Amino acid sequence: MSAGAPPVLAARGVSLAFGTPPAARTILSDLAFEVPEREFVCIVGPSGCGKTTLLRVLAGLLPASAGEAHFQGxxxxxxxxxxxxxxxxxxxxxxxxxxxxxxxxxxxxxxxxPKSEHAVRSAPLLAKMRLAEHADKFPAELSGGMQQRVQIARCLAQEPRVLLMDEPFGALDAITRQTLQDEFARLCESEHRTVLFVTHDLEEAIYLGDRVIALAANPGRIVEIIDVDLPRPRRQLETREDYRFLEYRHRLFQHLGHE
Ligand SMILES: Nc1ncnc2c1ncn2[C@@H]1O[C@H](COP(=O)(O)OP(=O)(O)OP(=O)(O)O)[C@@H](O)[C@H]1O
Ligand SMILES: [Mg+2]
Known part of the structure:
Protein backbone atom coordinates (compact mmCIF):
# COMPACT_ATOMS: atom_id res chain seq x y z
CA MET A 1 0.00 0.00 0.00
CA SER A 2 1.40 3.40 -0.91
CA ALA A 3 1.81 5.86 1.96
CA GLY A 4 -1.37 7.67 2.79
CA ALA A 5 -3.60 5.48 0.59
CA PRO A 6 -6.84 4.54 2.30
CA PRO A 7 -7.32 0.90 3.30
CA VAL A 8 -9.09 -1.17 0.64
CA LEU A 9 -11.93 -1.91 3.02
CA ALA A 10 -12.95 -0.43 6.35
CA ALA A 11 -15.74 -0.68 8.88
CA ARG A 12 -16.17 2.68 10.57
CA GLY A 13 -18.32 2.25 13.64
CA VAL A 14 -20.71 -0.13 11.87
CA SER A 15 -23.84 -1.03 13.81
CA LEU A 16 -26.82 -2.90 12.50
CA ALA A 17 -30.23 -3.67 13.91
CA PHE A 18 -32.98 -5.77 12.37
CA GLY A 19 -36.61 -4.87 13.00
CA THR A 20 -38.12 -1.62 14.19
CA PRO A 21 -38.19 -0.29 17.77
CA PRO A 22 -39.27 -1.42 20.29
CA ALA A 23 -38.78 -4.86 18.68
CA ALA A 24 -35.42 -3.95 17.06
CA ARG A 25 -32.56 -6.34 17.70
CA THR A 26 -28.97 -5.16 17.53
CA ILE A 27 -26.90 -7.65 15.54
CA LEU A 28 -23.69 -5.66 15.04
CA SER A 29 -22.43 -3.11 17.53
CA ASP A 30 -19.92 -0.40 16.64
CA LEU A 31 -17.48 -2.49 14.58
CA ALA A 32 -14.30 -0.72 13.53
CA PHE A 33 -11.43 -2.27 11.58
CA GLU A 34 -9.47 -1.89 8.36
CA VAL A 35 -8.33 -4.25 5.64
CA PRO A 36 -5.18 -2.79 4.06
CA GLU A 37 -4.21 -3.69 0.52
CA ARG A 38 -2.70 -7.19 0.11
CA GLU A 39 -3.68 -8.28 3.59
CA PHE A 40 -5.48 -11.49 4.37
CA VAL A 41 -7.80 -10.69 7.25
CA CYS A 42 -9.91 -13.37 8.93
CA ILE A 43 -13.02 -12.91 11.00
CA VAL A 44 -13.99 -15.57 13.51
CA GLY A 45 -16.98 -15.76 15.77
CA PRO A 46 -19.66 -18.14 16.97
CA SER A 47 -22.67 -19.03 14.87
CA GLY A 48 -25.19 -16.21 14.79
CA CYS A 49 -22.77 -13.47 15.89
CA GLY A 50 -23.31 -11.56 12.64
CA LYS A 51 -20.42 -12.58 10.37
CA THR A 52 -22.54 -12.98 7.24
CA THR A 53 -24.46 -9.82 8.09
CA LEU A 54 -21.17 -7.94 8.37
CA LEU A 55 -20.02 -9.16 4.95
CA ARG A 56 -23.35 -8.07 3.46
CA VAL A 57 -22.90 -4.58 4.90
CA LEU A 58 -19.32 -4.35 3.59
CA ALA A 59 -20.44 -5.56 0.15
CA GLY A 60 -23.14 -2.90 -0.06
CA LEU A 61 -25.97 -5.44 0.06
CA LEU A 62 -27.33 -4.19 3.36
CA PRO A 63 -27.21 -0.63 4.76
CA ALA A 64 -25.69 -0.13 8.22
CA SER A 65 -28.01 1.31 10.87
CA ALA A 66 -25.13 3.49 12.09
CA GLY A 67 -21.56 4.00 10.93
CA GLU A 68 -20.29 3.27 7.44
CA ALA A 69 -18.58 0.62 5.33
CA HIS A 70 -15.80 2.10 3.22
CA PHE A 71 -14.19 0.83 0.04
CA GLN A 72 -11.01 2.66 -0.96
CA GLY A 73 -11.95 5.61 1.20
CA PRO A 114 -16.30 -10.09 -26.05
CA LYS A 115 -17.10 -13.79 -26.31
CA SER A 116 -14.10 -14.40 -28.58
CA GLU A 117 -11.81 -13.61 -25.62
CA HIS A 118 -13.48 -15.76 -22.99
CA ALA A 119 -11.58 -18.99 -23.65
CA VAL A 120 -8.17 -17.37 -23.72
CA ARG A 121 -8.90 -15.42 -20.55
CA SER A 122 -10.39 -18.31 -18.59
CA ALA A 123 -7.62 -20.81 -19.48
CA PRO A 124 -4.98 -19.45 -17.05
CA LEU A 125 -7.57 -19.09 -14.29
CA LEU A 126 -8.78 -22.65 -14.72
CA ALA A 127 -5.16 -23.86 -14.77
CA LYS A 128 -4.44 -21.97 -11.55
CA MET A 129 -7.44 -23.58 -9.87
CA ARG A 130 -6.48 -27.02 -11.28
CA LEU A 131 -9.63 -27.19 -13.36
CA ALA A 132 -8.07 -27.16 -16.84
CA GLU A 133 -9.24 -30.69 -17.69
CA HIS A 134 -12.72 -30.04 -16.39
CA ALA A 135 -13.61 -26.94 -18.41
CA ASP A 136 -16.40 -28.71 -20.31
CA LYS A 137 -17.98 -30.47 -17.35
CA PHE A 138 -21.18 -29.40 -15.62
CA PRO A 139 -21.29 -28.62 -11.86
CA ALA A 140 -23.18 -31.84 -11.10
CA GLU A 141 -20.22 -33.81 -12.50
CA LEU A 142 -17.77 -32.19 -10.04
CA SER A 143 -16.83 -32.88 -6.43
CA GLY A 144 -17.61 -30.25 -3.78
CA GLY A 145 -14.00 -29.06 -3.71
CA MET A 146 -13.97 -28.69 -7.50
CA GLN A 147 -17.25 -26.76 -7.45
CA GLN A 148 -15.84 -24.41 -4.86
CA ARG A 149 -12.72 -23.91 -7.02
CA VAL A 150 -15.01 -22.95 -9.92
CA GLN A 151 -16.69 -20.33 -7.76
CA ILE A 152 -13.27 -18.95 -6.78
CA ALA A 153 -12.15 -18.93 -10.45
CA ARG A 154 -15.29 -17.02 -11.38
CA CYS A 155 -14.66 -14.44 -8.67
CA LEU A 156 -11.07 -14.00 -9.82
CA ALA A 157 -12.34 -13.56 -13.40
CA GLN A 158 -14.22 -10.57 -12.09
CA GLU A 159 -10.78 -9.08 -11.25
CA PRO A 160 -12.04 -7.55 -8.01
CA ARG A 161 -9.92 -5.40 -5.72
CA VAL A 162 -11.08 -7.36 -2.72
CA LEU A 163 -12.50 -10.83 -2.07
CA LEU A 164 -15.07 -11.29 0.67
CA MET A 165 -15.37 -14.96 1.58
CA ASP A 166 -18.12 -16.40 3.77
CA GLU A 167 -17.01 -19.76 5.21
CA PRO A 168 -16.01 -20.87 1.71
CA PHE A 169 -14.56 -24.20 2.80
CA GLY A 170 -17.07 -24.95 5.54
CA ALA A 171 -18.99 -27.64 3.69
CA LEU A 172 -15.92 -29.60 2.60
CA ASP A 173 -14.33 -32.64 4.20
CA ALA A 174 -11.16 -32.03 6.25
CA ILE A 175 -8.64 -33.15 3.62
CA THR A 176 -10.22 -31.25 0.73
CA ARG A 177 -10.50 -28.26 3.00
CA GLN A 178 -6.80 -28.29 3.86
CA THR A 179 -5.86 -28.70 0.20
CA LEU A 180 -8.00 -25.73 -0.78
CA GLN A 181 -6.64 -23.66 2.11
CA ASP A 182 -3.12 -24.21 0.79
CA GLU A 183 -4.02 -23.62 -2.86
CA PHE A 184 -5.92 -20.47 -2.06
CA ALA A 185 -3.25 -19.11 0.30
CA ARG A 186 -0.60 -19.67 -2.36
CA LEU A 187 -2.72 -17.95 -4.99
CA CYS A 188 -3.38 -14.95 -2.77
CA GLU A 189 0.28 -14.62 -1.95
CA SER A 190 1.47 -14.81 -5.56
CA GLU A 191 -1.23 -12.41 -6.78
CA HIS A 192 -1.09 -10.08 -3.76
CA ARG A 193 -4.82 -10.38 -3.20
CA THR A 194 -6.73 -8.47 -0.54
CA VAL A 195 -9.06 -10.82 1.30
CA LEU A 196 -11.58 -10.69 4.12
CA PHE A 197 -12.30 -14.28 5.09
CA VAL A 198 -15.06 -15.33 7.47
CA THR A 199 -14.93 -18.64 9.29
CA HIS A 200 -16.07 -20.09 12.58
CA ASP A 201 -12.96 -22.30 12.60
CA LEU A 202 -10.30 -20.68 14.82
CA GLU A 203 -7.46 -22.78 13.38
CA GLU A 204 -8.42 -21.99 9.79
CA ALA A 205 -8.42 -18.27 10.65
CA ILE A 206 -4.94 -18.39 12.21
CA TYR A 207 -3.59 -20.66 9.48
CA LEU A 208 -4.69 -18.33 6.67
CA GLY A 209 -4.67 -14.89 8.19
CA ASP A 210 -2.23 -12.01 8.54
CA ARG A 211 -4.70 -10.81 11.15
CA VAL A 212 -7.62 -12.39 12.94
CA ILE A 213 -10.56 -10.34 14.17
CA ALA A 214 -12.50 -12.16 16.88
CA LEU A 215 -16.18 -11.35 17.31
CA ALA A 216 -18.42 -12.15 20.25
CA ALA A 217 -22.19 -12.53 19.92
CA ASN A 218 -25.28 -10.68 21.15
CA PRO A 219 -24.57 -8.16 19.90
CA GLY A 220 -21.78 -8.94 17.42
CA ARG A 221 -18.75 -6.95 18.55
CA ILE A 222 -14.97 -7.11 18.29
CA VAL A 223 -13.30 -8.66 21.32
CA GLU A 224 -9.75 -8.96 20.01
CA ILE A 225 -7.64 -8.38 16.92
CA ILE A 226 -4.58 -10.64 16.68
CA ASP A 227 -1.62 -9.95 14.39
CA VAL A 228 -0.52 -13.37 13.20
CA ASP A 229 3.25 -13.60 13.29
CA LEU A 230 3.81 -16.89 11.45
CA PRO A 231 6.10 -17.37 8.44
CA ARG A 232 4.72 -17.94 4.93
CA PRO A 233 4.24 -20.17 3.12
CA ARG A 234 2.26 -21.78 5.89
CA ARG A 235 2.47 -25.57 6.18
CA GLN A 236 -0.29 -27.75 7.54
CA LEU A 237 1.87 -29.61 10.04
CA GLU A 238 4.68 -27.22 10.95
CA THR A 239 2.51 -24.09 11.14
CA ARG A 240 -0.12 -25.72 13.29
CA GLU A 241 2.56 -27.02 15.66
CA ASP A 242 4.31 -23.66 16.01
CA TYR A 243 4.13 -22.38 19.59
CA ARG A 244 2.74 -19.06 18.36
CA PHE A 245 -0.08 -20.84 16.53
CA LEU A 246 -0.98 -22.63 19.76
CA GLU A 247 -0.82 -19.40 21.72
CA TYR A 248 -3.17 -17.61 19.28
CA ARG A 249 -5.51 -20.57 19.37
CA HIS A 250 -5.53 -20.46 23.13
CA ARG A 251 -6.32 -16.75 23.17
CA LEU A 252 -9.13 -17.05 20.63
CA PHE A 253 -10.53 -20.11 22.33
CA GLN A 254 -10.80 -18.21 25.59
CA HIS A 255 -12.89 -15.56 23.84
CA LEU A 256 -15.03 -17.85 21.81
CA GLY A 257 -14.92 -21.25 23.49
CA HIS A 258 -17.01 -24.24 22.49
CA GLU A 259 -15.29 -24.74 19.10
N1 LIG B 1 -32.77 -10.52 7.37
C1 LIG B 1 -32.75 -10.75 8.69
N2 LIG B 1 -33.76 -10.35 9.49
C2 LIG B 1 -33.72 -10.56 10.83
N3 LIG B 1 -32.70 -11.15 11.47
C3 LIG B 1 -31.67 -11.58 10.73
C4 LIG B 1 -31.62 -11.40 9.30
N4 LIG B 1 -30.45 -11.90 8.84
C5 LIG B 1 -29.82 -12.38 9.93
N5 LIG B 1 -30.52 -12.19 11.05
C6 LIG B 1 -30.12 -12.54 12.43
O1 LIG B 1 -28.87 -11.91 12.67
C7 LIG B 1 -28.03 -12.75 13.46
C8 LIG B 1 -26.69 -12.91 12.77
O2 LIG B 1 -26.87 -13.68 11.59
P1 LIG B 1 -25.65 -14.02 10.63
O3 LIG B 1 -26.18 -14.86 9.53
O4 LIG B 1 -24.96 -12.76 10.25
O5 LIG B 1 -24.71 -14.85 11.62
P2 LIG B 1 -23.37 -15.65 11.30
O6 LIG B 1 -22.34 -15.18 12.29
O7 LIG B 1 -23.03 -15.53 9.86
O8 LIG B 1 -23.78 -17.15 11.68
P3 LIG B 1 -23.27 -18.54 11.03
O9 LIG B 1 -21.90 -18.79 11.60
O10 LIG B 1 -24.26 -19.54 11.55
O11 LIG B 1 -23.28 -18.40 9.54
C9 LIG B 1 -28.79 -14.05 13.66
O12 LIG B 1 -29.38 -14.02 14.93
C10 LIG B 1 -29.86 -14.02 12.59
O13 LIG B 1 -31.01 -14.70 13.02
MG1 LIG C 1 -22.92 -16.93 8.30
Whole structure:
Protein backbone atom coordinates (compact mmCIF):
# COMPACT_ATOMS: atom_id res chain seq x y z
CA MET A 1 0.00 0.00 0.00
CA SER A 2 1.40 3.40 -0.91
CA ALA A 3 1.81 5.86 1.96
CA GLY A 4 -1.37 7.67 2.79
CA ALA A 5 -3.60 5.48 0.59
CA PRO A 6 -6.84 4.54 2.30
CA PRO A 7 -7.32 0.90 3.30
CA VAL A 8 -9.09 -1.17 0.64
CA LEU A 9 -11.93 -1.91 3.02
CA ALA A 10 -12.95 -0.43 6.35
CA ALA A 11 -15.74 -0.68 8.88
CA ARG A 12 -16.17 2.68 10.57
CA GLY A 13 -18.32 2.25 13.64
CA VAL A 14 -20.71 -0.13 11.87
CA SER A 15 -23.84 -1.03 13.81
CA LEU A 16 -26.82 -2.90 12.50
CA ALA A 17 -30.23 -3.67 13.91
CA PHE A 18 -32.98 -5.77 12.37
CA GLY A 19 -36.61 -4.87 13.00
CA THR A 20 -38.12 -1.62 14.19
CA PRO A 21 -38.19 -0.29 17.77
CA PRO A 22 -39.27 -1.42 20.29
CA ALA A 23 -38.78 -4.86 18.68
CA ALA A 24 -35.42 -3.95 17.06
CA ARG A 25 -32.56 -6.34 17.70
CA THR A 26 -28.97 -5.16 17.53
CA ILE A 27 -26.90 -7.65 15.54
CA LEU A 28 -23.69 -5.66 15.04
CA SER A 29 -22.43 -3.11 17.53
CA ASP A 30 -19.92 -0.40 16.64
CA LEU A 31 -17.48 -2.49 14.58
CA ALA A 32 -14.30 -0.72 13.53
CA PHE A 33 -11.43 -2.27 11.58
CA GLU A 34 -9.47 -1.89 8.36
CA VAL A 35 -8.33 -4.25 5.64
CA PRO A 36 -5.18 -2.79 4.06
CA GLU A 37 -4.21 -3.69 0.52
CA ARG A 38 -2.70 -7.19 0.11
CA GLU A 39 -3.68 -8.28 3.59
CA PHE A 40 -5.48 -11.49 4.37
CA VAL A 41 -7.80 -10.69 7.25
CA CYS A 42 -9.91 -13.37 8.93
CA ILE A 43 -13.02 -12.91 11.00
CA VAL A 44 -13.99 -15.57 13.51
CA GLY A 45 -16.98 -15.76 15.77
CA PRO A 46 -19.66 -18.14 16.97
CA SER A 47 -22.67 -19.03 14.87
CA GLY A 48 -25.19 -16.21 14.79
CA CYS A 49 -22.77 -13.47 15.89
CA GLY A 50 -23.31 -11.56 12.64
CA LYS A 51 -20.42 -12.58 10.37
CA THR A 52 -22.54 -12.98 7.24
CA THR A 53 -24.46 -9.82 8.09
CA LEU A 54 -21.17 -7.94 8.37
CA LEU A 55 -20.02 -9.16 4.95
CA ARG A 56 -23.35 -8.07 3.46
CA VAL A 57 -22.90 -4.58 4.90
CA LEU A 58 -19.32 -4.35 3.59
CA ALA A 59 -20.44 -5.56 0.15
CA GLY A 60 -23.14 -2.90 -0.06
CA LEU A 61 -25.97 -5.44 0.06
CA LEU A 62 -27.33 -4.19 3.36
CA PRO A 63 -27.21 -0.63 4.76
CA ALA A 64 -25.69 -0.13 8.22
CA SER A 65 -28.01 1.31 10.87
CA ALA A 66 -25.13 3.49 12.09
CA GLY A 67 -21.56 4.00 10.93
CA GLU A 68 -20.29 3.27 7.44
CA ALA A 69 -18.58 0.62 5.33
CA HIS A 70 -15.80 2.10 3.22
CA PHE A 71 -14.19 0.83 0.04
CA GLN A 72 -11.01 2.66 -0.96
CA GLY A 73 -11.95 5.61 1.20
CA UNK A 74 -15.52 5.97 -0.05
CA UNK A 75 -18.74 4.93 1.59
CA UNK A 76 -20.17 1.69 0.17
CA UNK A 77 -23.81 2.32 -0.69
CA UNK A 78 -24.44 -0.40 -3.30
CA UNK A 79 -22.81 -3.59 -4.60
CA UNK A 80 -19.87 -3.02 -6.89
CA UNK A 81 -17.84 -5.17 -9.27
CA UNK A 82 -14.60 -4.42 -7.39
CA UNK A 83 -15.91 -6.33 -4.38
CA UNK A 84 -16.45 -10.05 -5.03
CA UNK A 85 -18.19 -12.41 -2.64
CA UNK A 86 -17.59 -16.14 -2.38
CA UNK A 87 -20.35 -18.01 -0.61
CA UNK A 88 -20.24 -21.17 1.43
CA UNK A 89 -22.98 -22.74 -0.60
CA UNK A 90 -21.07 -23.40 -3.83
CA UNK A 91 -23.87 -25.67 -5.06
CA UNK A 92 -26.27 -22.78 -5.35
CA UNK A 93 -23.67 -20.27 -6.47
CA UNK A 94 -23.03 -22.07 -9.79
CA UNK A 95 -25.44 -22.26 -12.72
CA UNK A 96 -26.12 -26.00 -13.20
CA UNK A 97 -26.86 -25.66 -16.93
CA UNK A 98 -23.51 -24.05 -17.65
CA UNK A 99 -20.18 -25.82 -17.89
CA UNK A 100 -17.19 -24.89 -15.72
CA UNK A 101 -15.93 -22.56 -18.47
CA UNK A 102 -19.46 -21.21 -18.92
CA UNK A 103 -19.77 -20.40 -15.24
CA UNK A 104 -16.44 -18.58 -15.24
CA UNK A 105 -17.54 -16.72 -18.38
CA UNK A 106 -20.40 -15.16 -16.41
CA UNK A 107 -17.85 -12.79 -14.91
CA UNK A 108 -16.55 -11.86 -18.37
CA UNK A 109 -20.09 -11.26 -19.62
CA UNK A 110 -20.75 -8.97 -16.67
CA UNK A 111 -17.63 -7.01 -17.57
CA UNK A 112 -18.63 -6.75 -21.24
CA UNK A 113 -15.66 -8.76 -22.50
CA PRO A 114 -16.30 -10.09 -26.05
CA LYS A 115 -17.10 -13.79 -26.31
CA SER A 116 -14.10 -14.40 -28.58
CA GLU A 117 -11.81 -13.61 -25.62
CA HIS A 118 -13.48 -15.76 -22.99
CA ALA A 119 -11.58 -18.99 -23.65
CA VAL A 120 -8.17 -17.37 -23.72
CA ARG A 121 -8.90 -15.42 -20.55
CA SER A 122 -10.39 -18.31 -18.59
CA ALA A 123 -7.62 -20.81 -19.48
CA PRO A 124 -4.98 -19.45 -17.05
CA LEU A 125 -7.57 -19.09 -14.29
CA LEU A 126 -8.78 -22.65 -14.72
CA ALA A 127 -5.16 -23.86 -14.77
CA LYS A 128 -4.44 -21.97 -11.55
CA MET A 129 -7.44 -23.58 -9.87
CA ARG A 130 -6.48 -27.02 -11.28
CA LEU A 131 -9.63 -27.19 -13.36
CA ALA A 132 -8.07 -27.16 -16.84
CA GLU A 133 -9.24 -30.69 -17.69
CA HIS A 134 -12.72 -30.04 -16.39
CA ALA A 135 -13.61 -26.94 -18.41
CA ASP A 136 -16.40 -28.71 -20.31
CA LYS A 137 -17.98 -30.47 -17.35
CA PHE A 138 -21.18 -29.40 -15.62
CA PRO A 139 -21.29 -28.62 -11.86
CA ALA A 140 -23.18 -31.84 -11.10
CA GLU A 141 -20.22 -33.81 -12.50
CA LEU A 142 -17.77 -32.19 -10.04
CA SER A 143 -16.83 -32.88 -6.43
CA GLY A 144 -17.61 -30.25 -3.78
CA GLY A 145 -14.00 -29.06 -3.71
CA MET A 146 -13.97 -28.69 -7.50
CA GLN A 147 -17.25 -26.76 -7.45
CA GLN A 148 -15.84 -24.41 -4.86
CA ARG A 149 -12.72 -23.91 -7.02
CA VAL A 150 -15.01 -22.95 -9.92
CA GLN A 151 -16.69 -20.33 -7.76
CA ILE A 152 -13.27 -18.95 -6.78
CA ALA A 153 -12.15 -18.93 -10.45
CA ARG A 154 -15.29 -17.02 -11.38
CA CYS A 155 -14.66 -14.44 -8.67
CA LEU A 156 -11.07 -14.00 -9.82
CA ALA A 157 -12.34 -13.56 -13.40
CA GLN A 158 -14.22 -10.57 -12.09
CA GLU A 159 -10.78 -9.08 -11.25
CA PRO A 160 -12.04 -7.55 -8.01
CA ARG A 161 -9.92 -5.40 -5.72
CA VAL A 162 -11.08 -7.36 -2.72
CA LEU A 163 -12.50 -10.83 -2.07
CA LEU A 164 -15.07 -11.29 0.67
CA MET A 165 -15.37 -14.96 1.58
CA ASP A 166 -18.12 -16.40 3.77
CA GLU A 167 -17.01 -19.76 5.21
CA PRO A 168 -16.01 -20.87 1.71
CA PHE A 169 -14.56 -24.20 2.80
CA GLY A 170 -17.07 -24.95 5.54
CA ALA A 171 -18.99 -27.64 3.69
CA LEU A 172 -15.92 -29.60 2.60
CA ASP A 173 -14.33 -32.64 4.20
CA ALA A 174 -11.16 -32.03 6.25
CA ILE A 175 -8.64 -33.15 3.62
CA THR A 176 -10.22 -31.25 0.73
CA ARG A 177 -10.50 -28.26 3.00
CA GLN A 178 -6.80 -28.29 3.86
CA THR A 179 -5.86 -28.70 0.20
CA LEU A 180 -8.00 -25.73 -0.78
CA GLN A 181 -6.64 -23.66 2.11
CA ASP A 182 -3.12 -24.21 0.79
CA GLU A 183 -4.02 -23.62 -2.86
CA PHE A 184 -5.92 -20.47 -2.06
CA ALA A 185 -3.25 -19.11 0.30
CA ARG A 186 -0.60 -19.67 -2.36
CA LEU A 187 -2.72 -17.95 -4.99
CA CYS A 188 -3.38 -14.95 -2.77
CA GLU A 189 0.28 -14.62 -1.95
CA SER A 190 1.47 -14.81 -5.56
CA GLU A 191 -1.23 -12.41 -6.78
CA HIS A 192 -1.09 -10.08 -3.76
CA ARG A 193 -4.82 -10.38 -3.20
CA THR A 194 -6.73 -8.47 -0.54
CA VAL A 195 -9.06 -10.82 1.30
CA LEU A 196 -11.58 -10.69 4.12
CA PHE A 197 -12.30 -14.28 5.09
CA VAL A 198 -15.06 -15.33 7.47
CA THR A 199 -14.93 -18.64 9.29
CA HIS A 200 -16.07 -20.09 12.58
CA ASP A 201 -12.96 -22.30 12.60
CA LEU A 202 -10.30 -20.68 14.82
CA GLU A 203 -7.46 -22.78 13.38
CA GLU A 204 -8.42 -21.99 9.79
CA ALA A 205 -8.42 -18.27 10.65
CA ILE A 206 -4.94 -18.39 12.21
CA TYR A 207 -3.59 -20.66 9.48
CA LEU A 208 -4.69 -18.33 6.67
CA GLY A 209 -4.67 -14.89 8.19
CA ASP A 210 -2.23 -12.01 8.54
CA ARG A 211 -4.70 -10.81 11.15
CA VAL A 212 -7.62 -12.39 12.94
CA ILE A 213 -10.56 -10.34 14.17
CA ALA A 214 -12.50 -12.16 16.88
CA LEU A 215 -16.18 -11.35 17.31
CA ALA A 216 -18.42 -12.15 20.25
CA ALA A 217 -22.19 -12.53 19.92
CA ASN A 218 -25.28 -10.68 21.15
CA PRO A 219 -24.57 -8.16 19.90
CA GLY A 220 -21.78 -8.94 17.42
CA ARG A 221 -18.75 -6.95 18.55
CA ILE A 222 -14.97 -7.11 18.29
CA VAL A 223 -13.30 -8.66 21.32
CA GLU A 224 -9.75 -8.96 20.01
CA ILE A 225 -7.64 -8.38 16.92
CA ILE A 226 -4.58 -10.64 16.68
CA ASP A 227 -1.62 -9.95 14.39
CA VAL A 228 -0.52 -13.37 13.20
CA ASP A 229 3.25 -13.60 13.29
CA LEU A 230 3.81 -16.89 11.45
CA PRO A 231 6.10 -17.37 8.44
CA ARG A 232 4.72 -17.94 4.93
CA PRO A 233 4.24 -20.17 3.12
CA ARG A 234 2.26 -21.78 5.89
CA ARG A 235 2.47 -25.57 6.18
CA GLN A 236 -0.29 -27.75 7.54
CA LEU A 237 1.87 -29.61 10.04
CA GLU A 238 4.68 -27.22 10.95
CA THR A 239 2.51 -24.09 11.14
CA ARG A 240 -0.12 -25.72 13.29
CA GLU A 241 2.56 -27.02 15.66
CA ASP A 242 4.31 -23.66 16.01
CA TYR A 243 4.13 -22.38 19.59
CA ARG A 244 2.74 -19.06 18.36
CA PHE A 245 -0.08 -20.84 16.53
CA LEU A 246 -0.98 -22.63 19.76
CA GLU A 247 -0.82 -19.40 21.72
CA TYR A 248 -3.17 -17.61 19.28
CA ARG A 249 -5.51 -20.57 19.37
CA HIS A 250 -5.53 -20.46 23.13
CA ARG A 251 -6.32 -16.75 23.17
CA LEU A 252 -9.13 -17.05 20.63
CA PHE A 253 -10.53 -20.11 22.33
CA GLN A 254 -10.80 -18.21 25.59
CA HIS A 255 -12.89 -15.56 23.84
CA LEU A 256 -15.03 -17.85 21.81
CA GLY A 257 -14.92 -21.25 23.49
CA HIS A 258 -17.01 -24.24 22.49
CA GLU A 259 -15.29 -24.74 19.10
N1 LIG B 1 -32.77 -10.52 7.37
C1 LIG B 1 -32.75 -10.75 8.69
N2 LIG B 1 -33.76 -10.35 9.49
C2 LIG B 1 -33.72 -10.56 10.83
N3 LIG B 1 -32.70 -11.15 11.47
C3 LIG B 1 -31.67 -11.58 10.73
C4 LIG B 1 -31.62 -11.40 9.30
N4 LIG B 1 -30.45 -11.90 8.84
C5 LIG B 1 -29.82 -12.38 9.93
N5 LIG B 1 -30.52 -12.19 11.05
C6 LIG B 1 -30.12 -12.54 12.43
O1 LIG B 1 -28.87 -11.91 12.67
C7 LIG B 1 -28.03 -12.75 13.46
C8 LIG B 1 -26.69 -12.91 12.77
O2 LIG B 1 -26.87 -13.68 11.59
P1 LIG B 1 -25.65 -14.02 10.63
O3 LIG B 1 -26.18 -14.86 9.53
O4 LIG B 1 -24.96 -12.76 10.25
O5 LIG B 1 -24.71 -14.85 11.62
P2 LIG B 1 -23.37 -15.65 11.30
O6 LIG B 1 -22.34 -15.18 12.29
O7 LIG B 1 -23.03 -15.53 9.86
O8 LIG B 1 -23.78 -17.15 11.68
P3 LIG B 1 -23.27 -18.54 11.03
O9 LIG B 1 -21.90 -18.79 11.60
O10 LIG B 1 -24.26 -19.54 11.55
O11 LIG B 1 -23.28 -18.40 9.54
C9 LIG B 1 -28.79 -14.05 13.66
O12 LIG B 1 -29.38 -14.02 14.93
C10 LIG B 1 -29.86 -14.02 12.59
O13 LIG B 1 -31.01 -14.70 13.02
MG1 LIG C 1 -22.92 -16.93 8.30
Missing amino acids: RRVAAPQPDIAIIFQDYGRALLPWRTVAGNVALAFEARGI
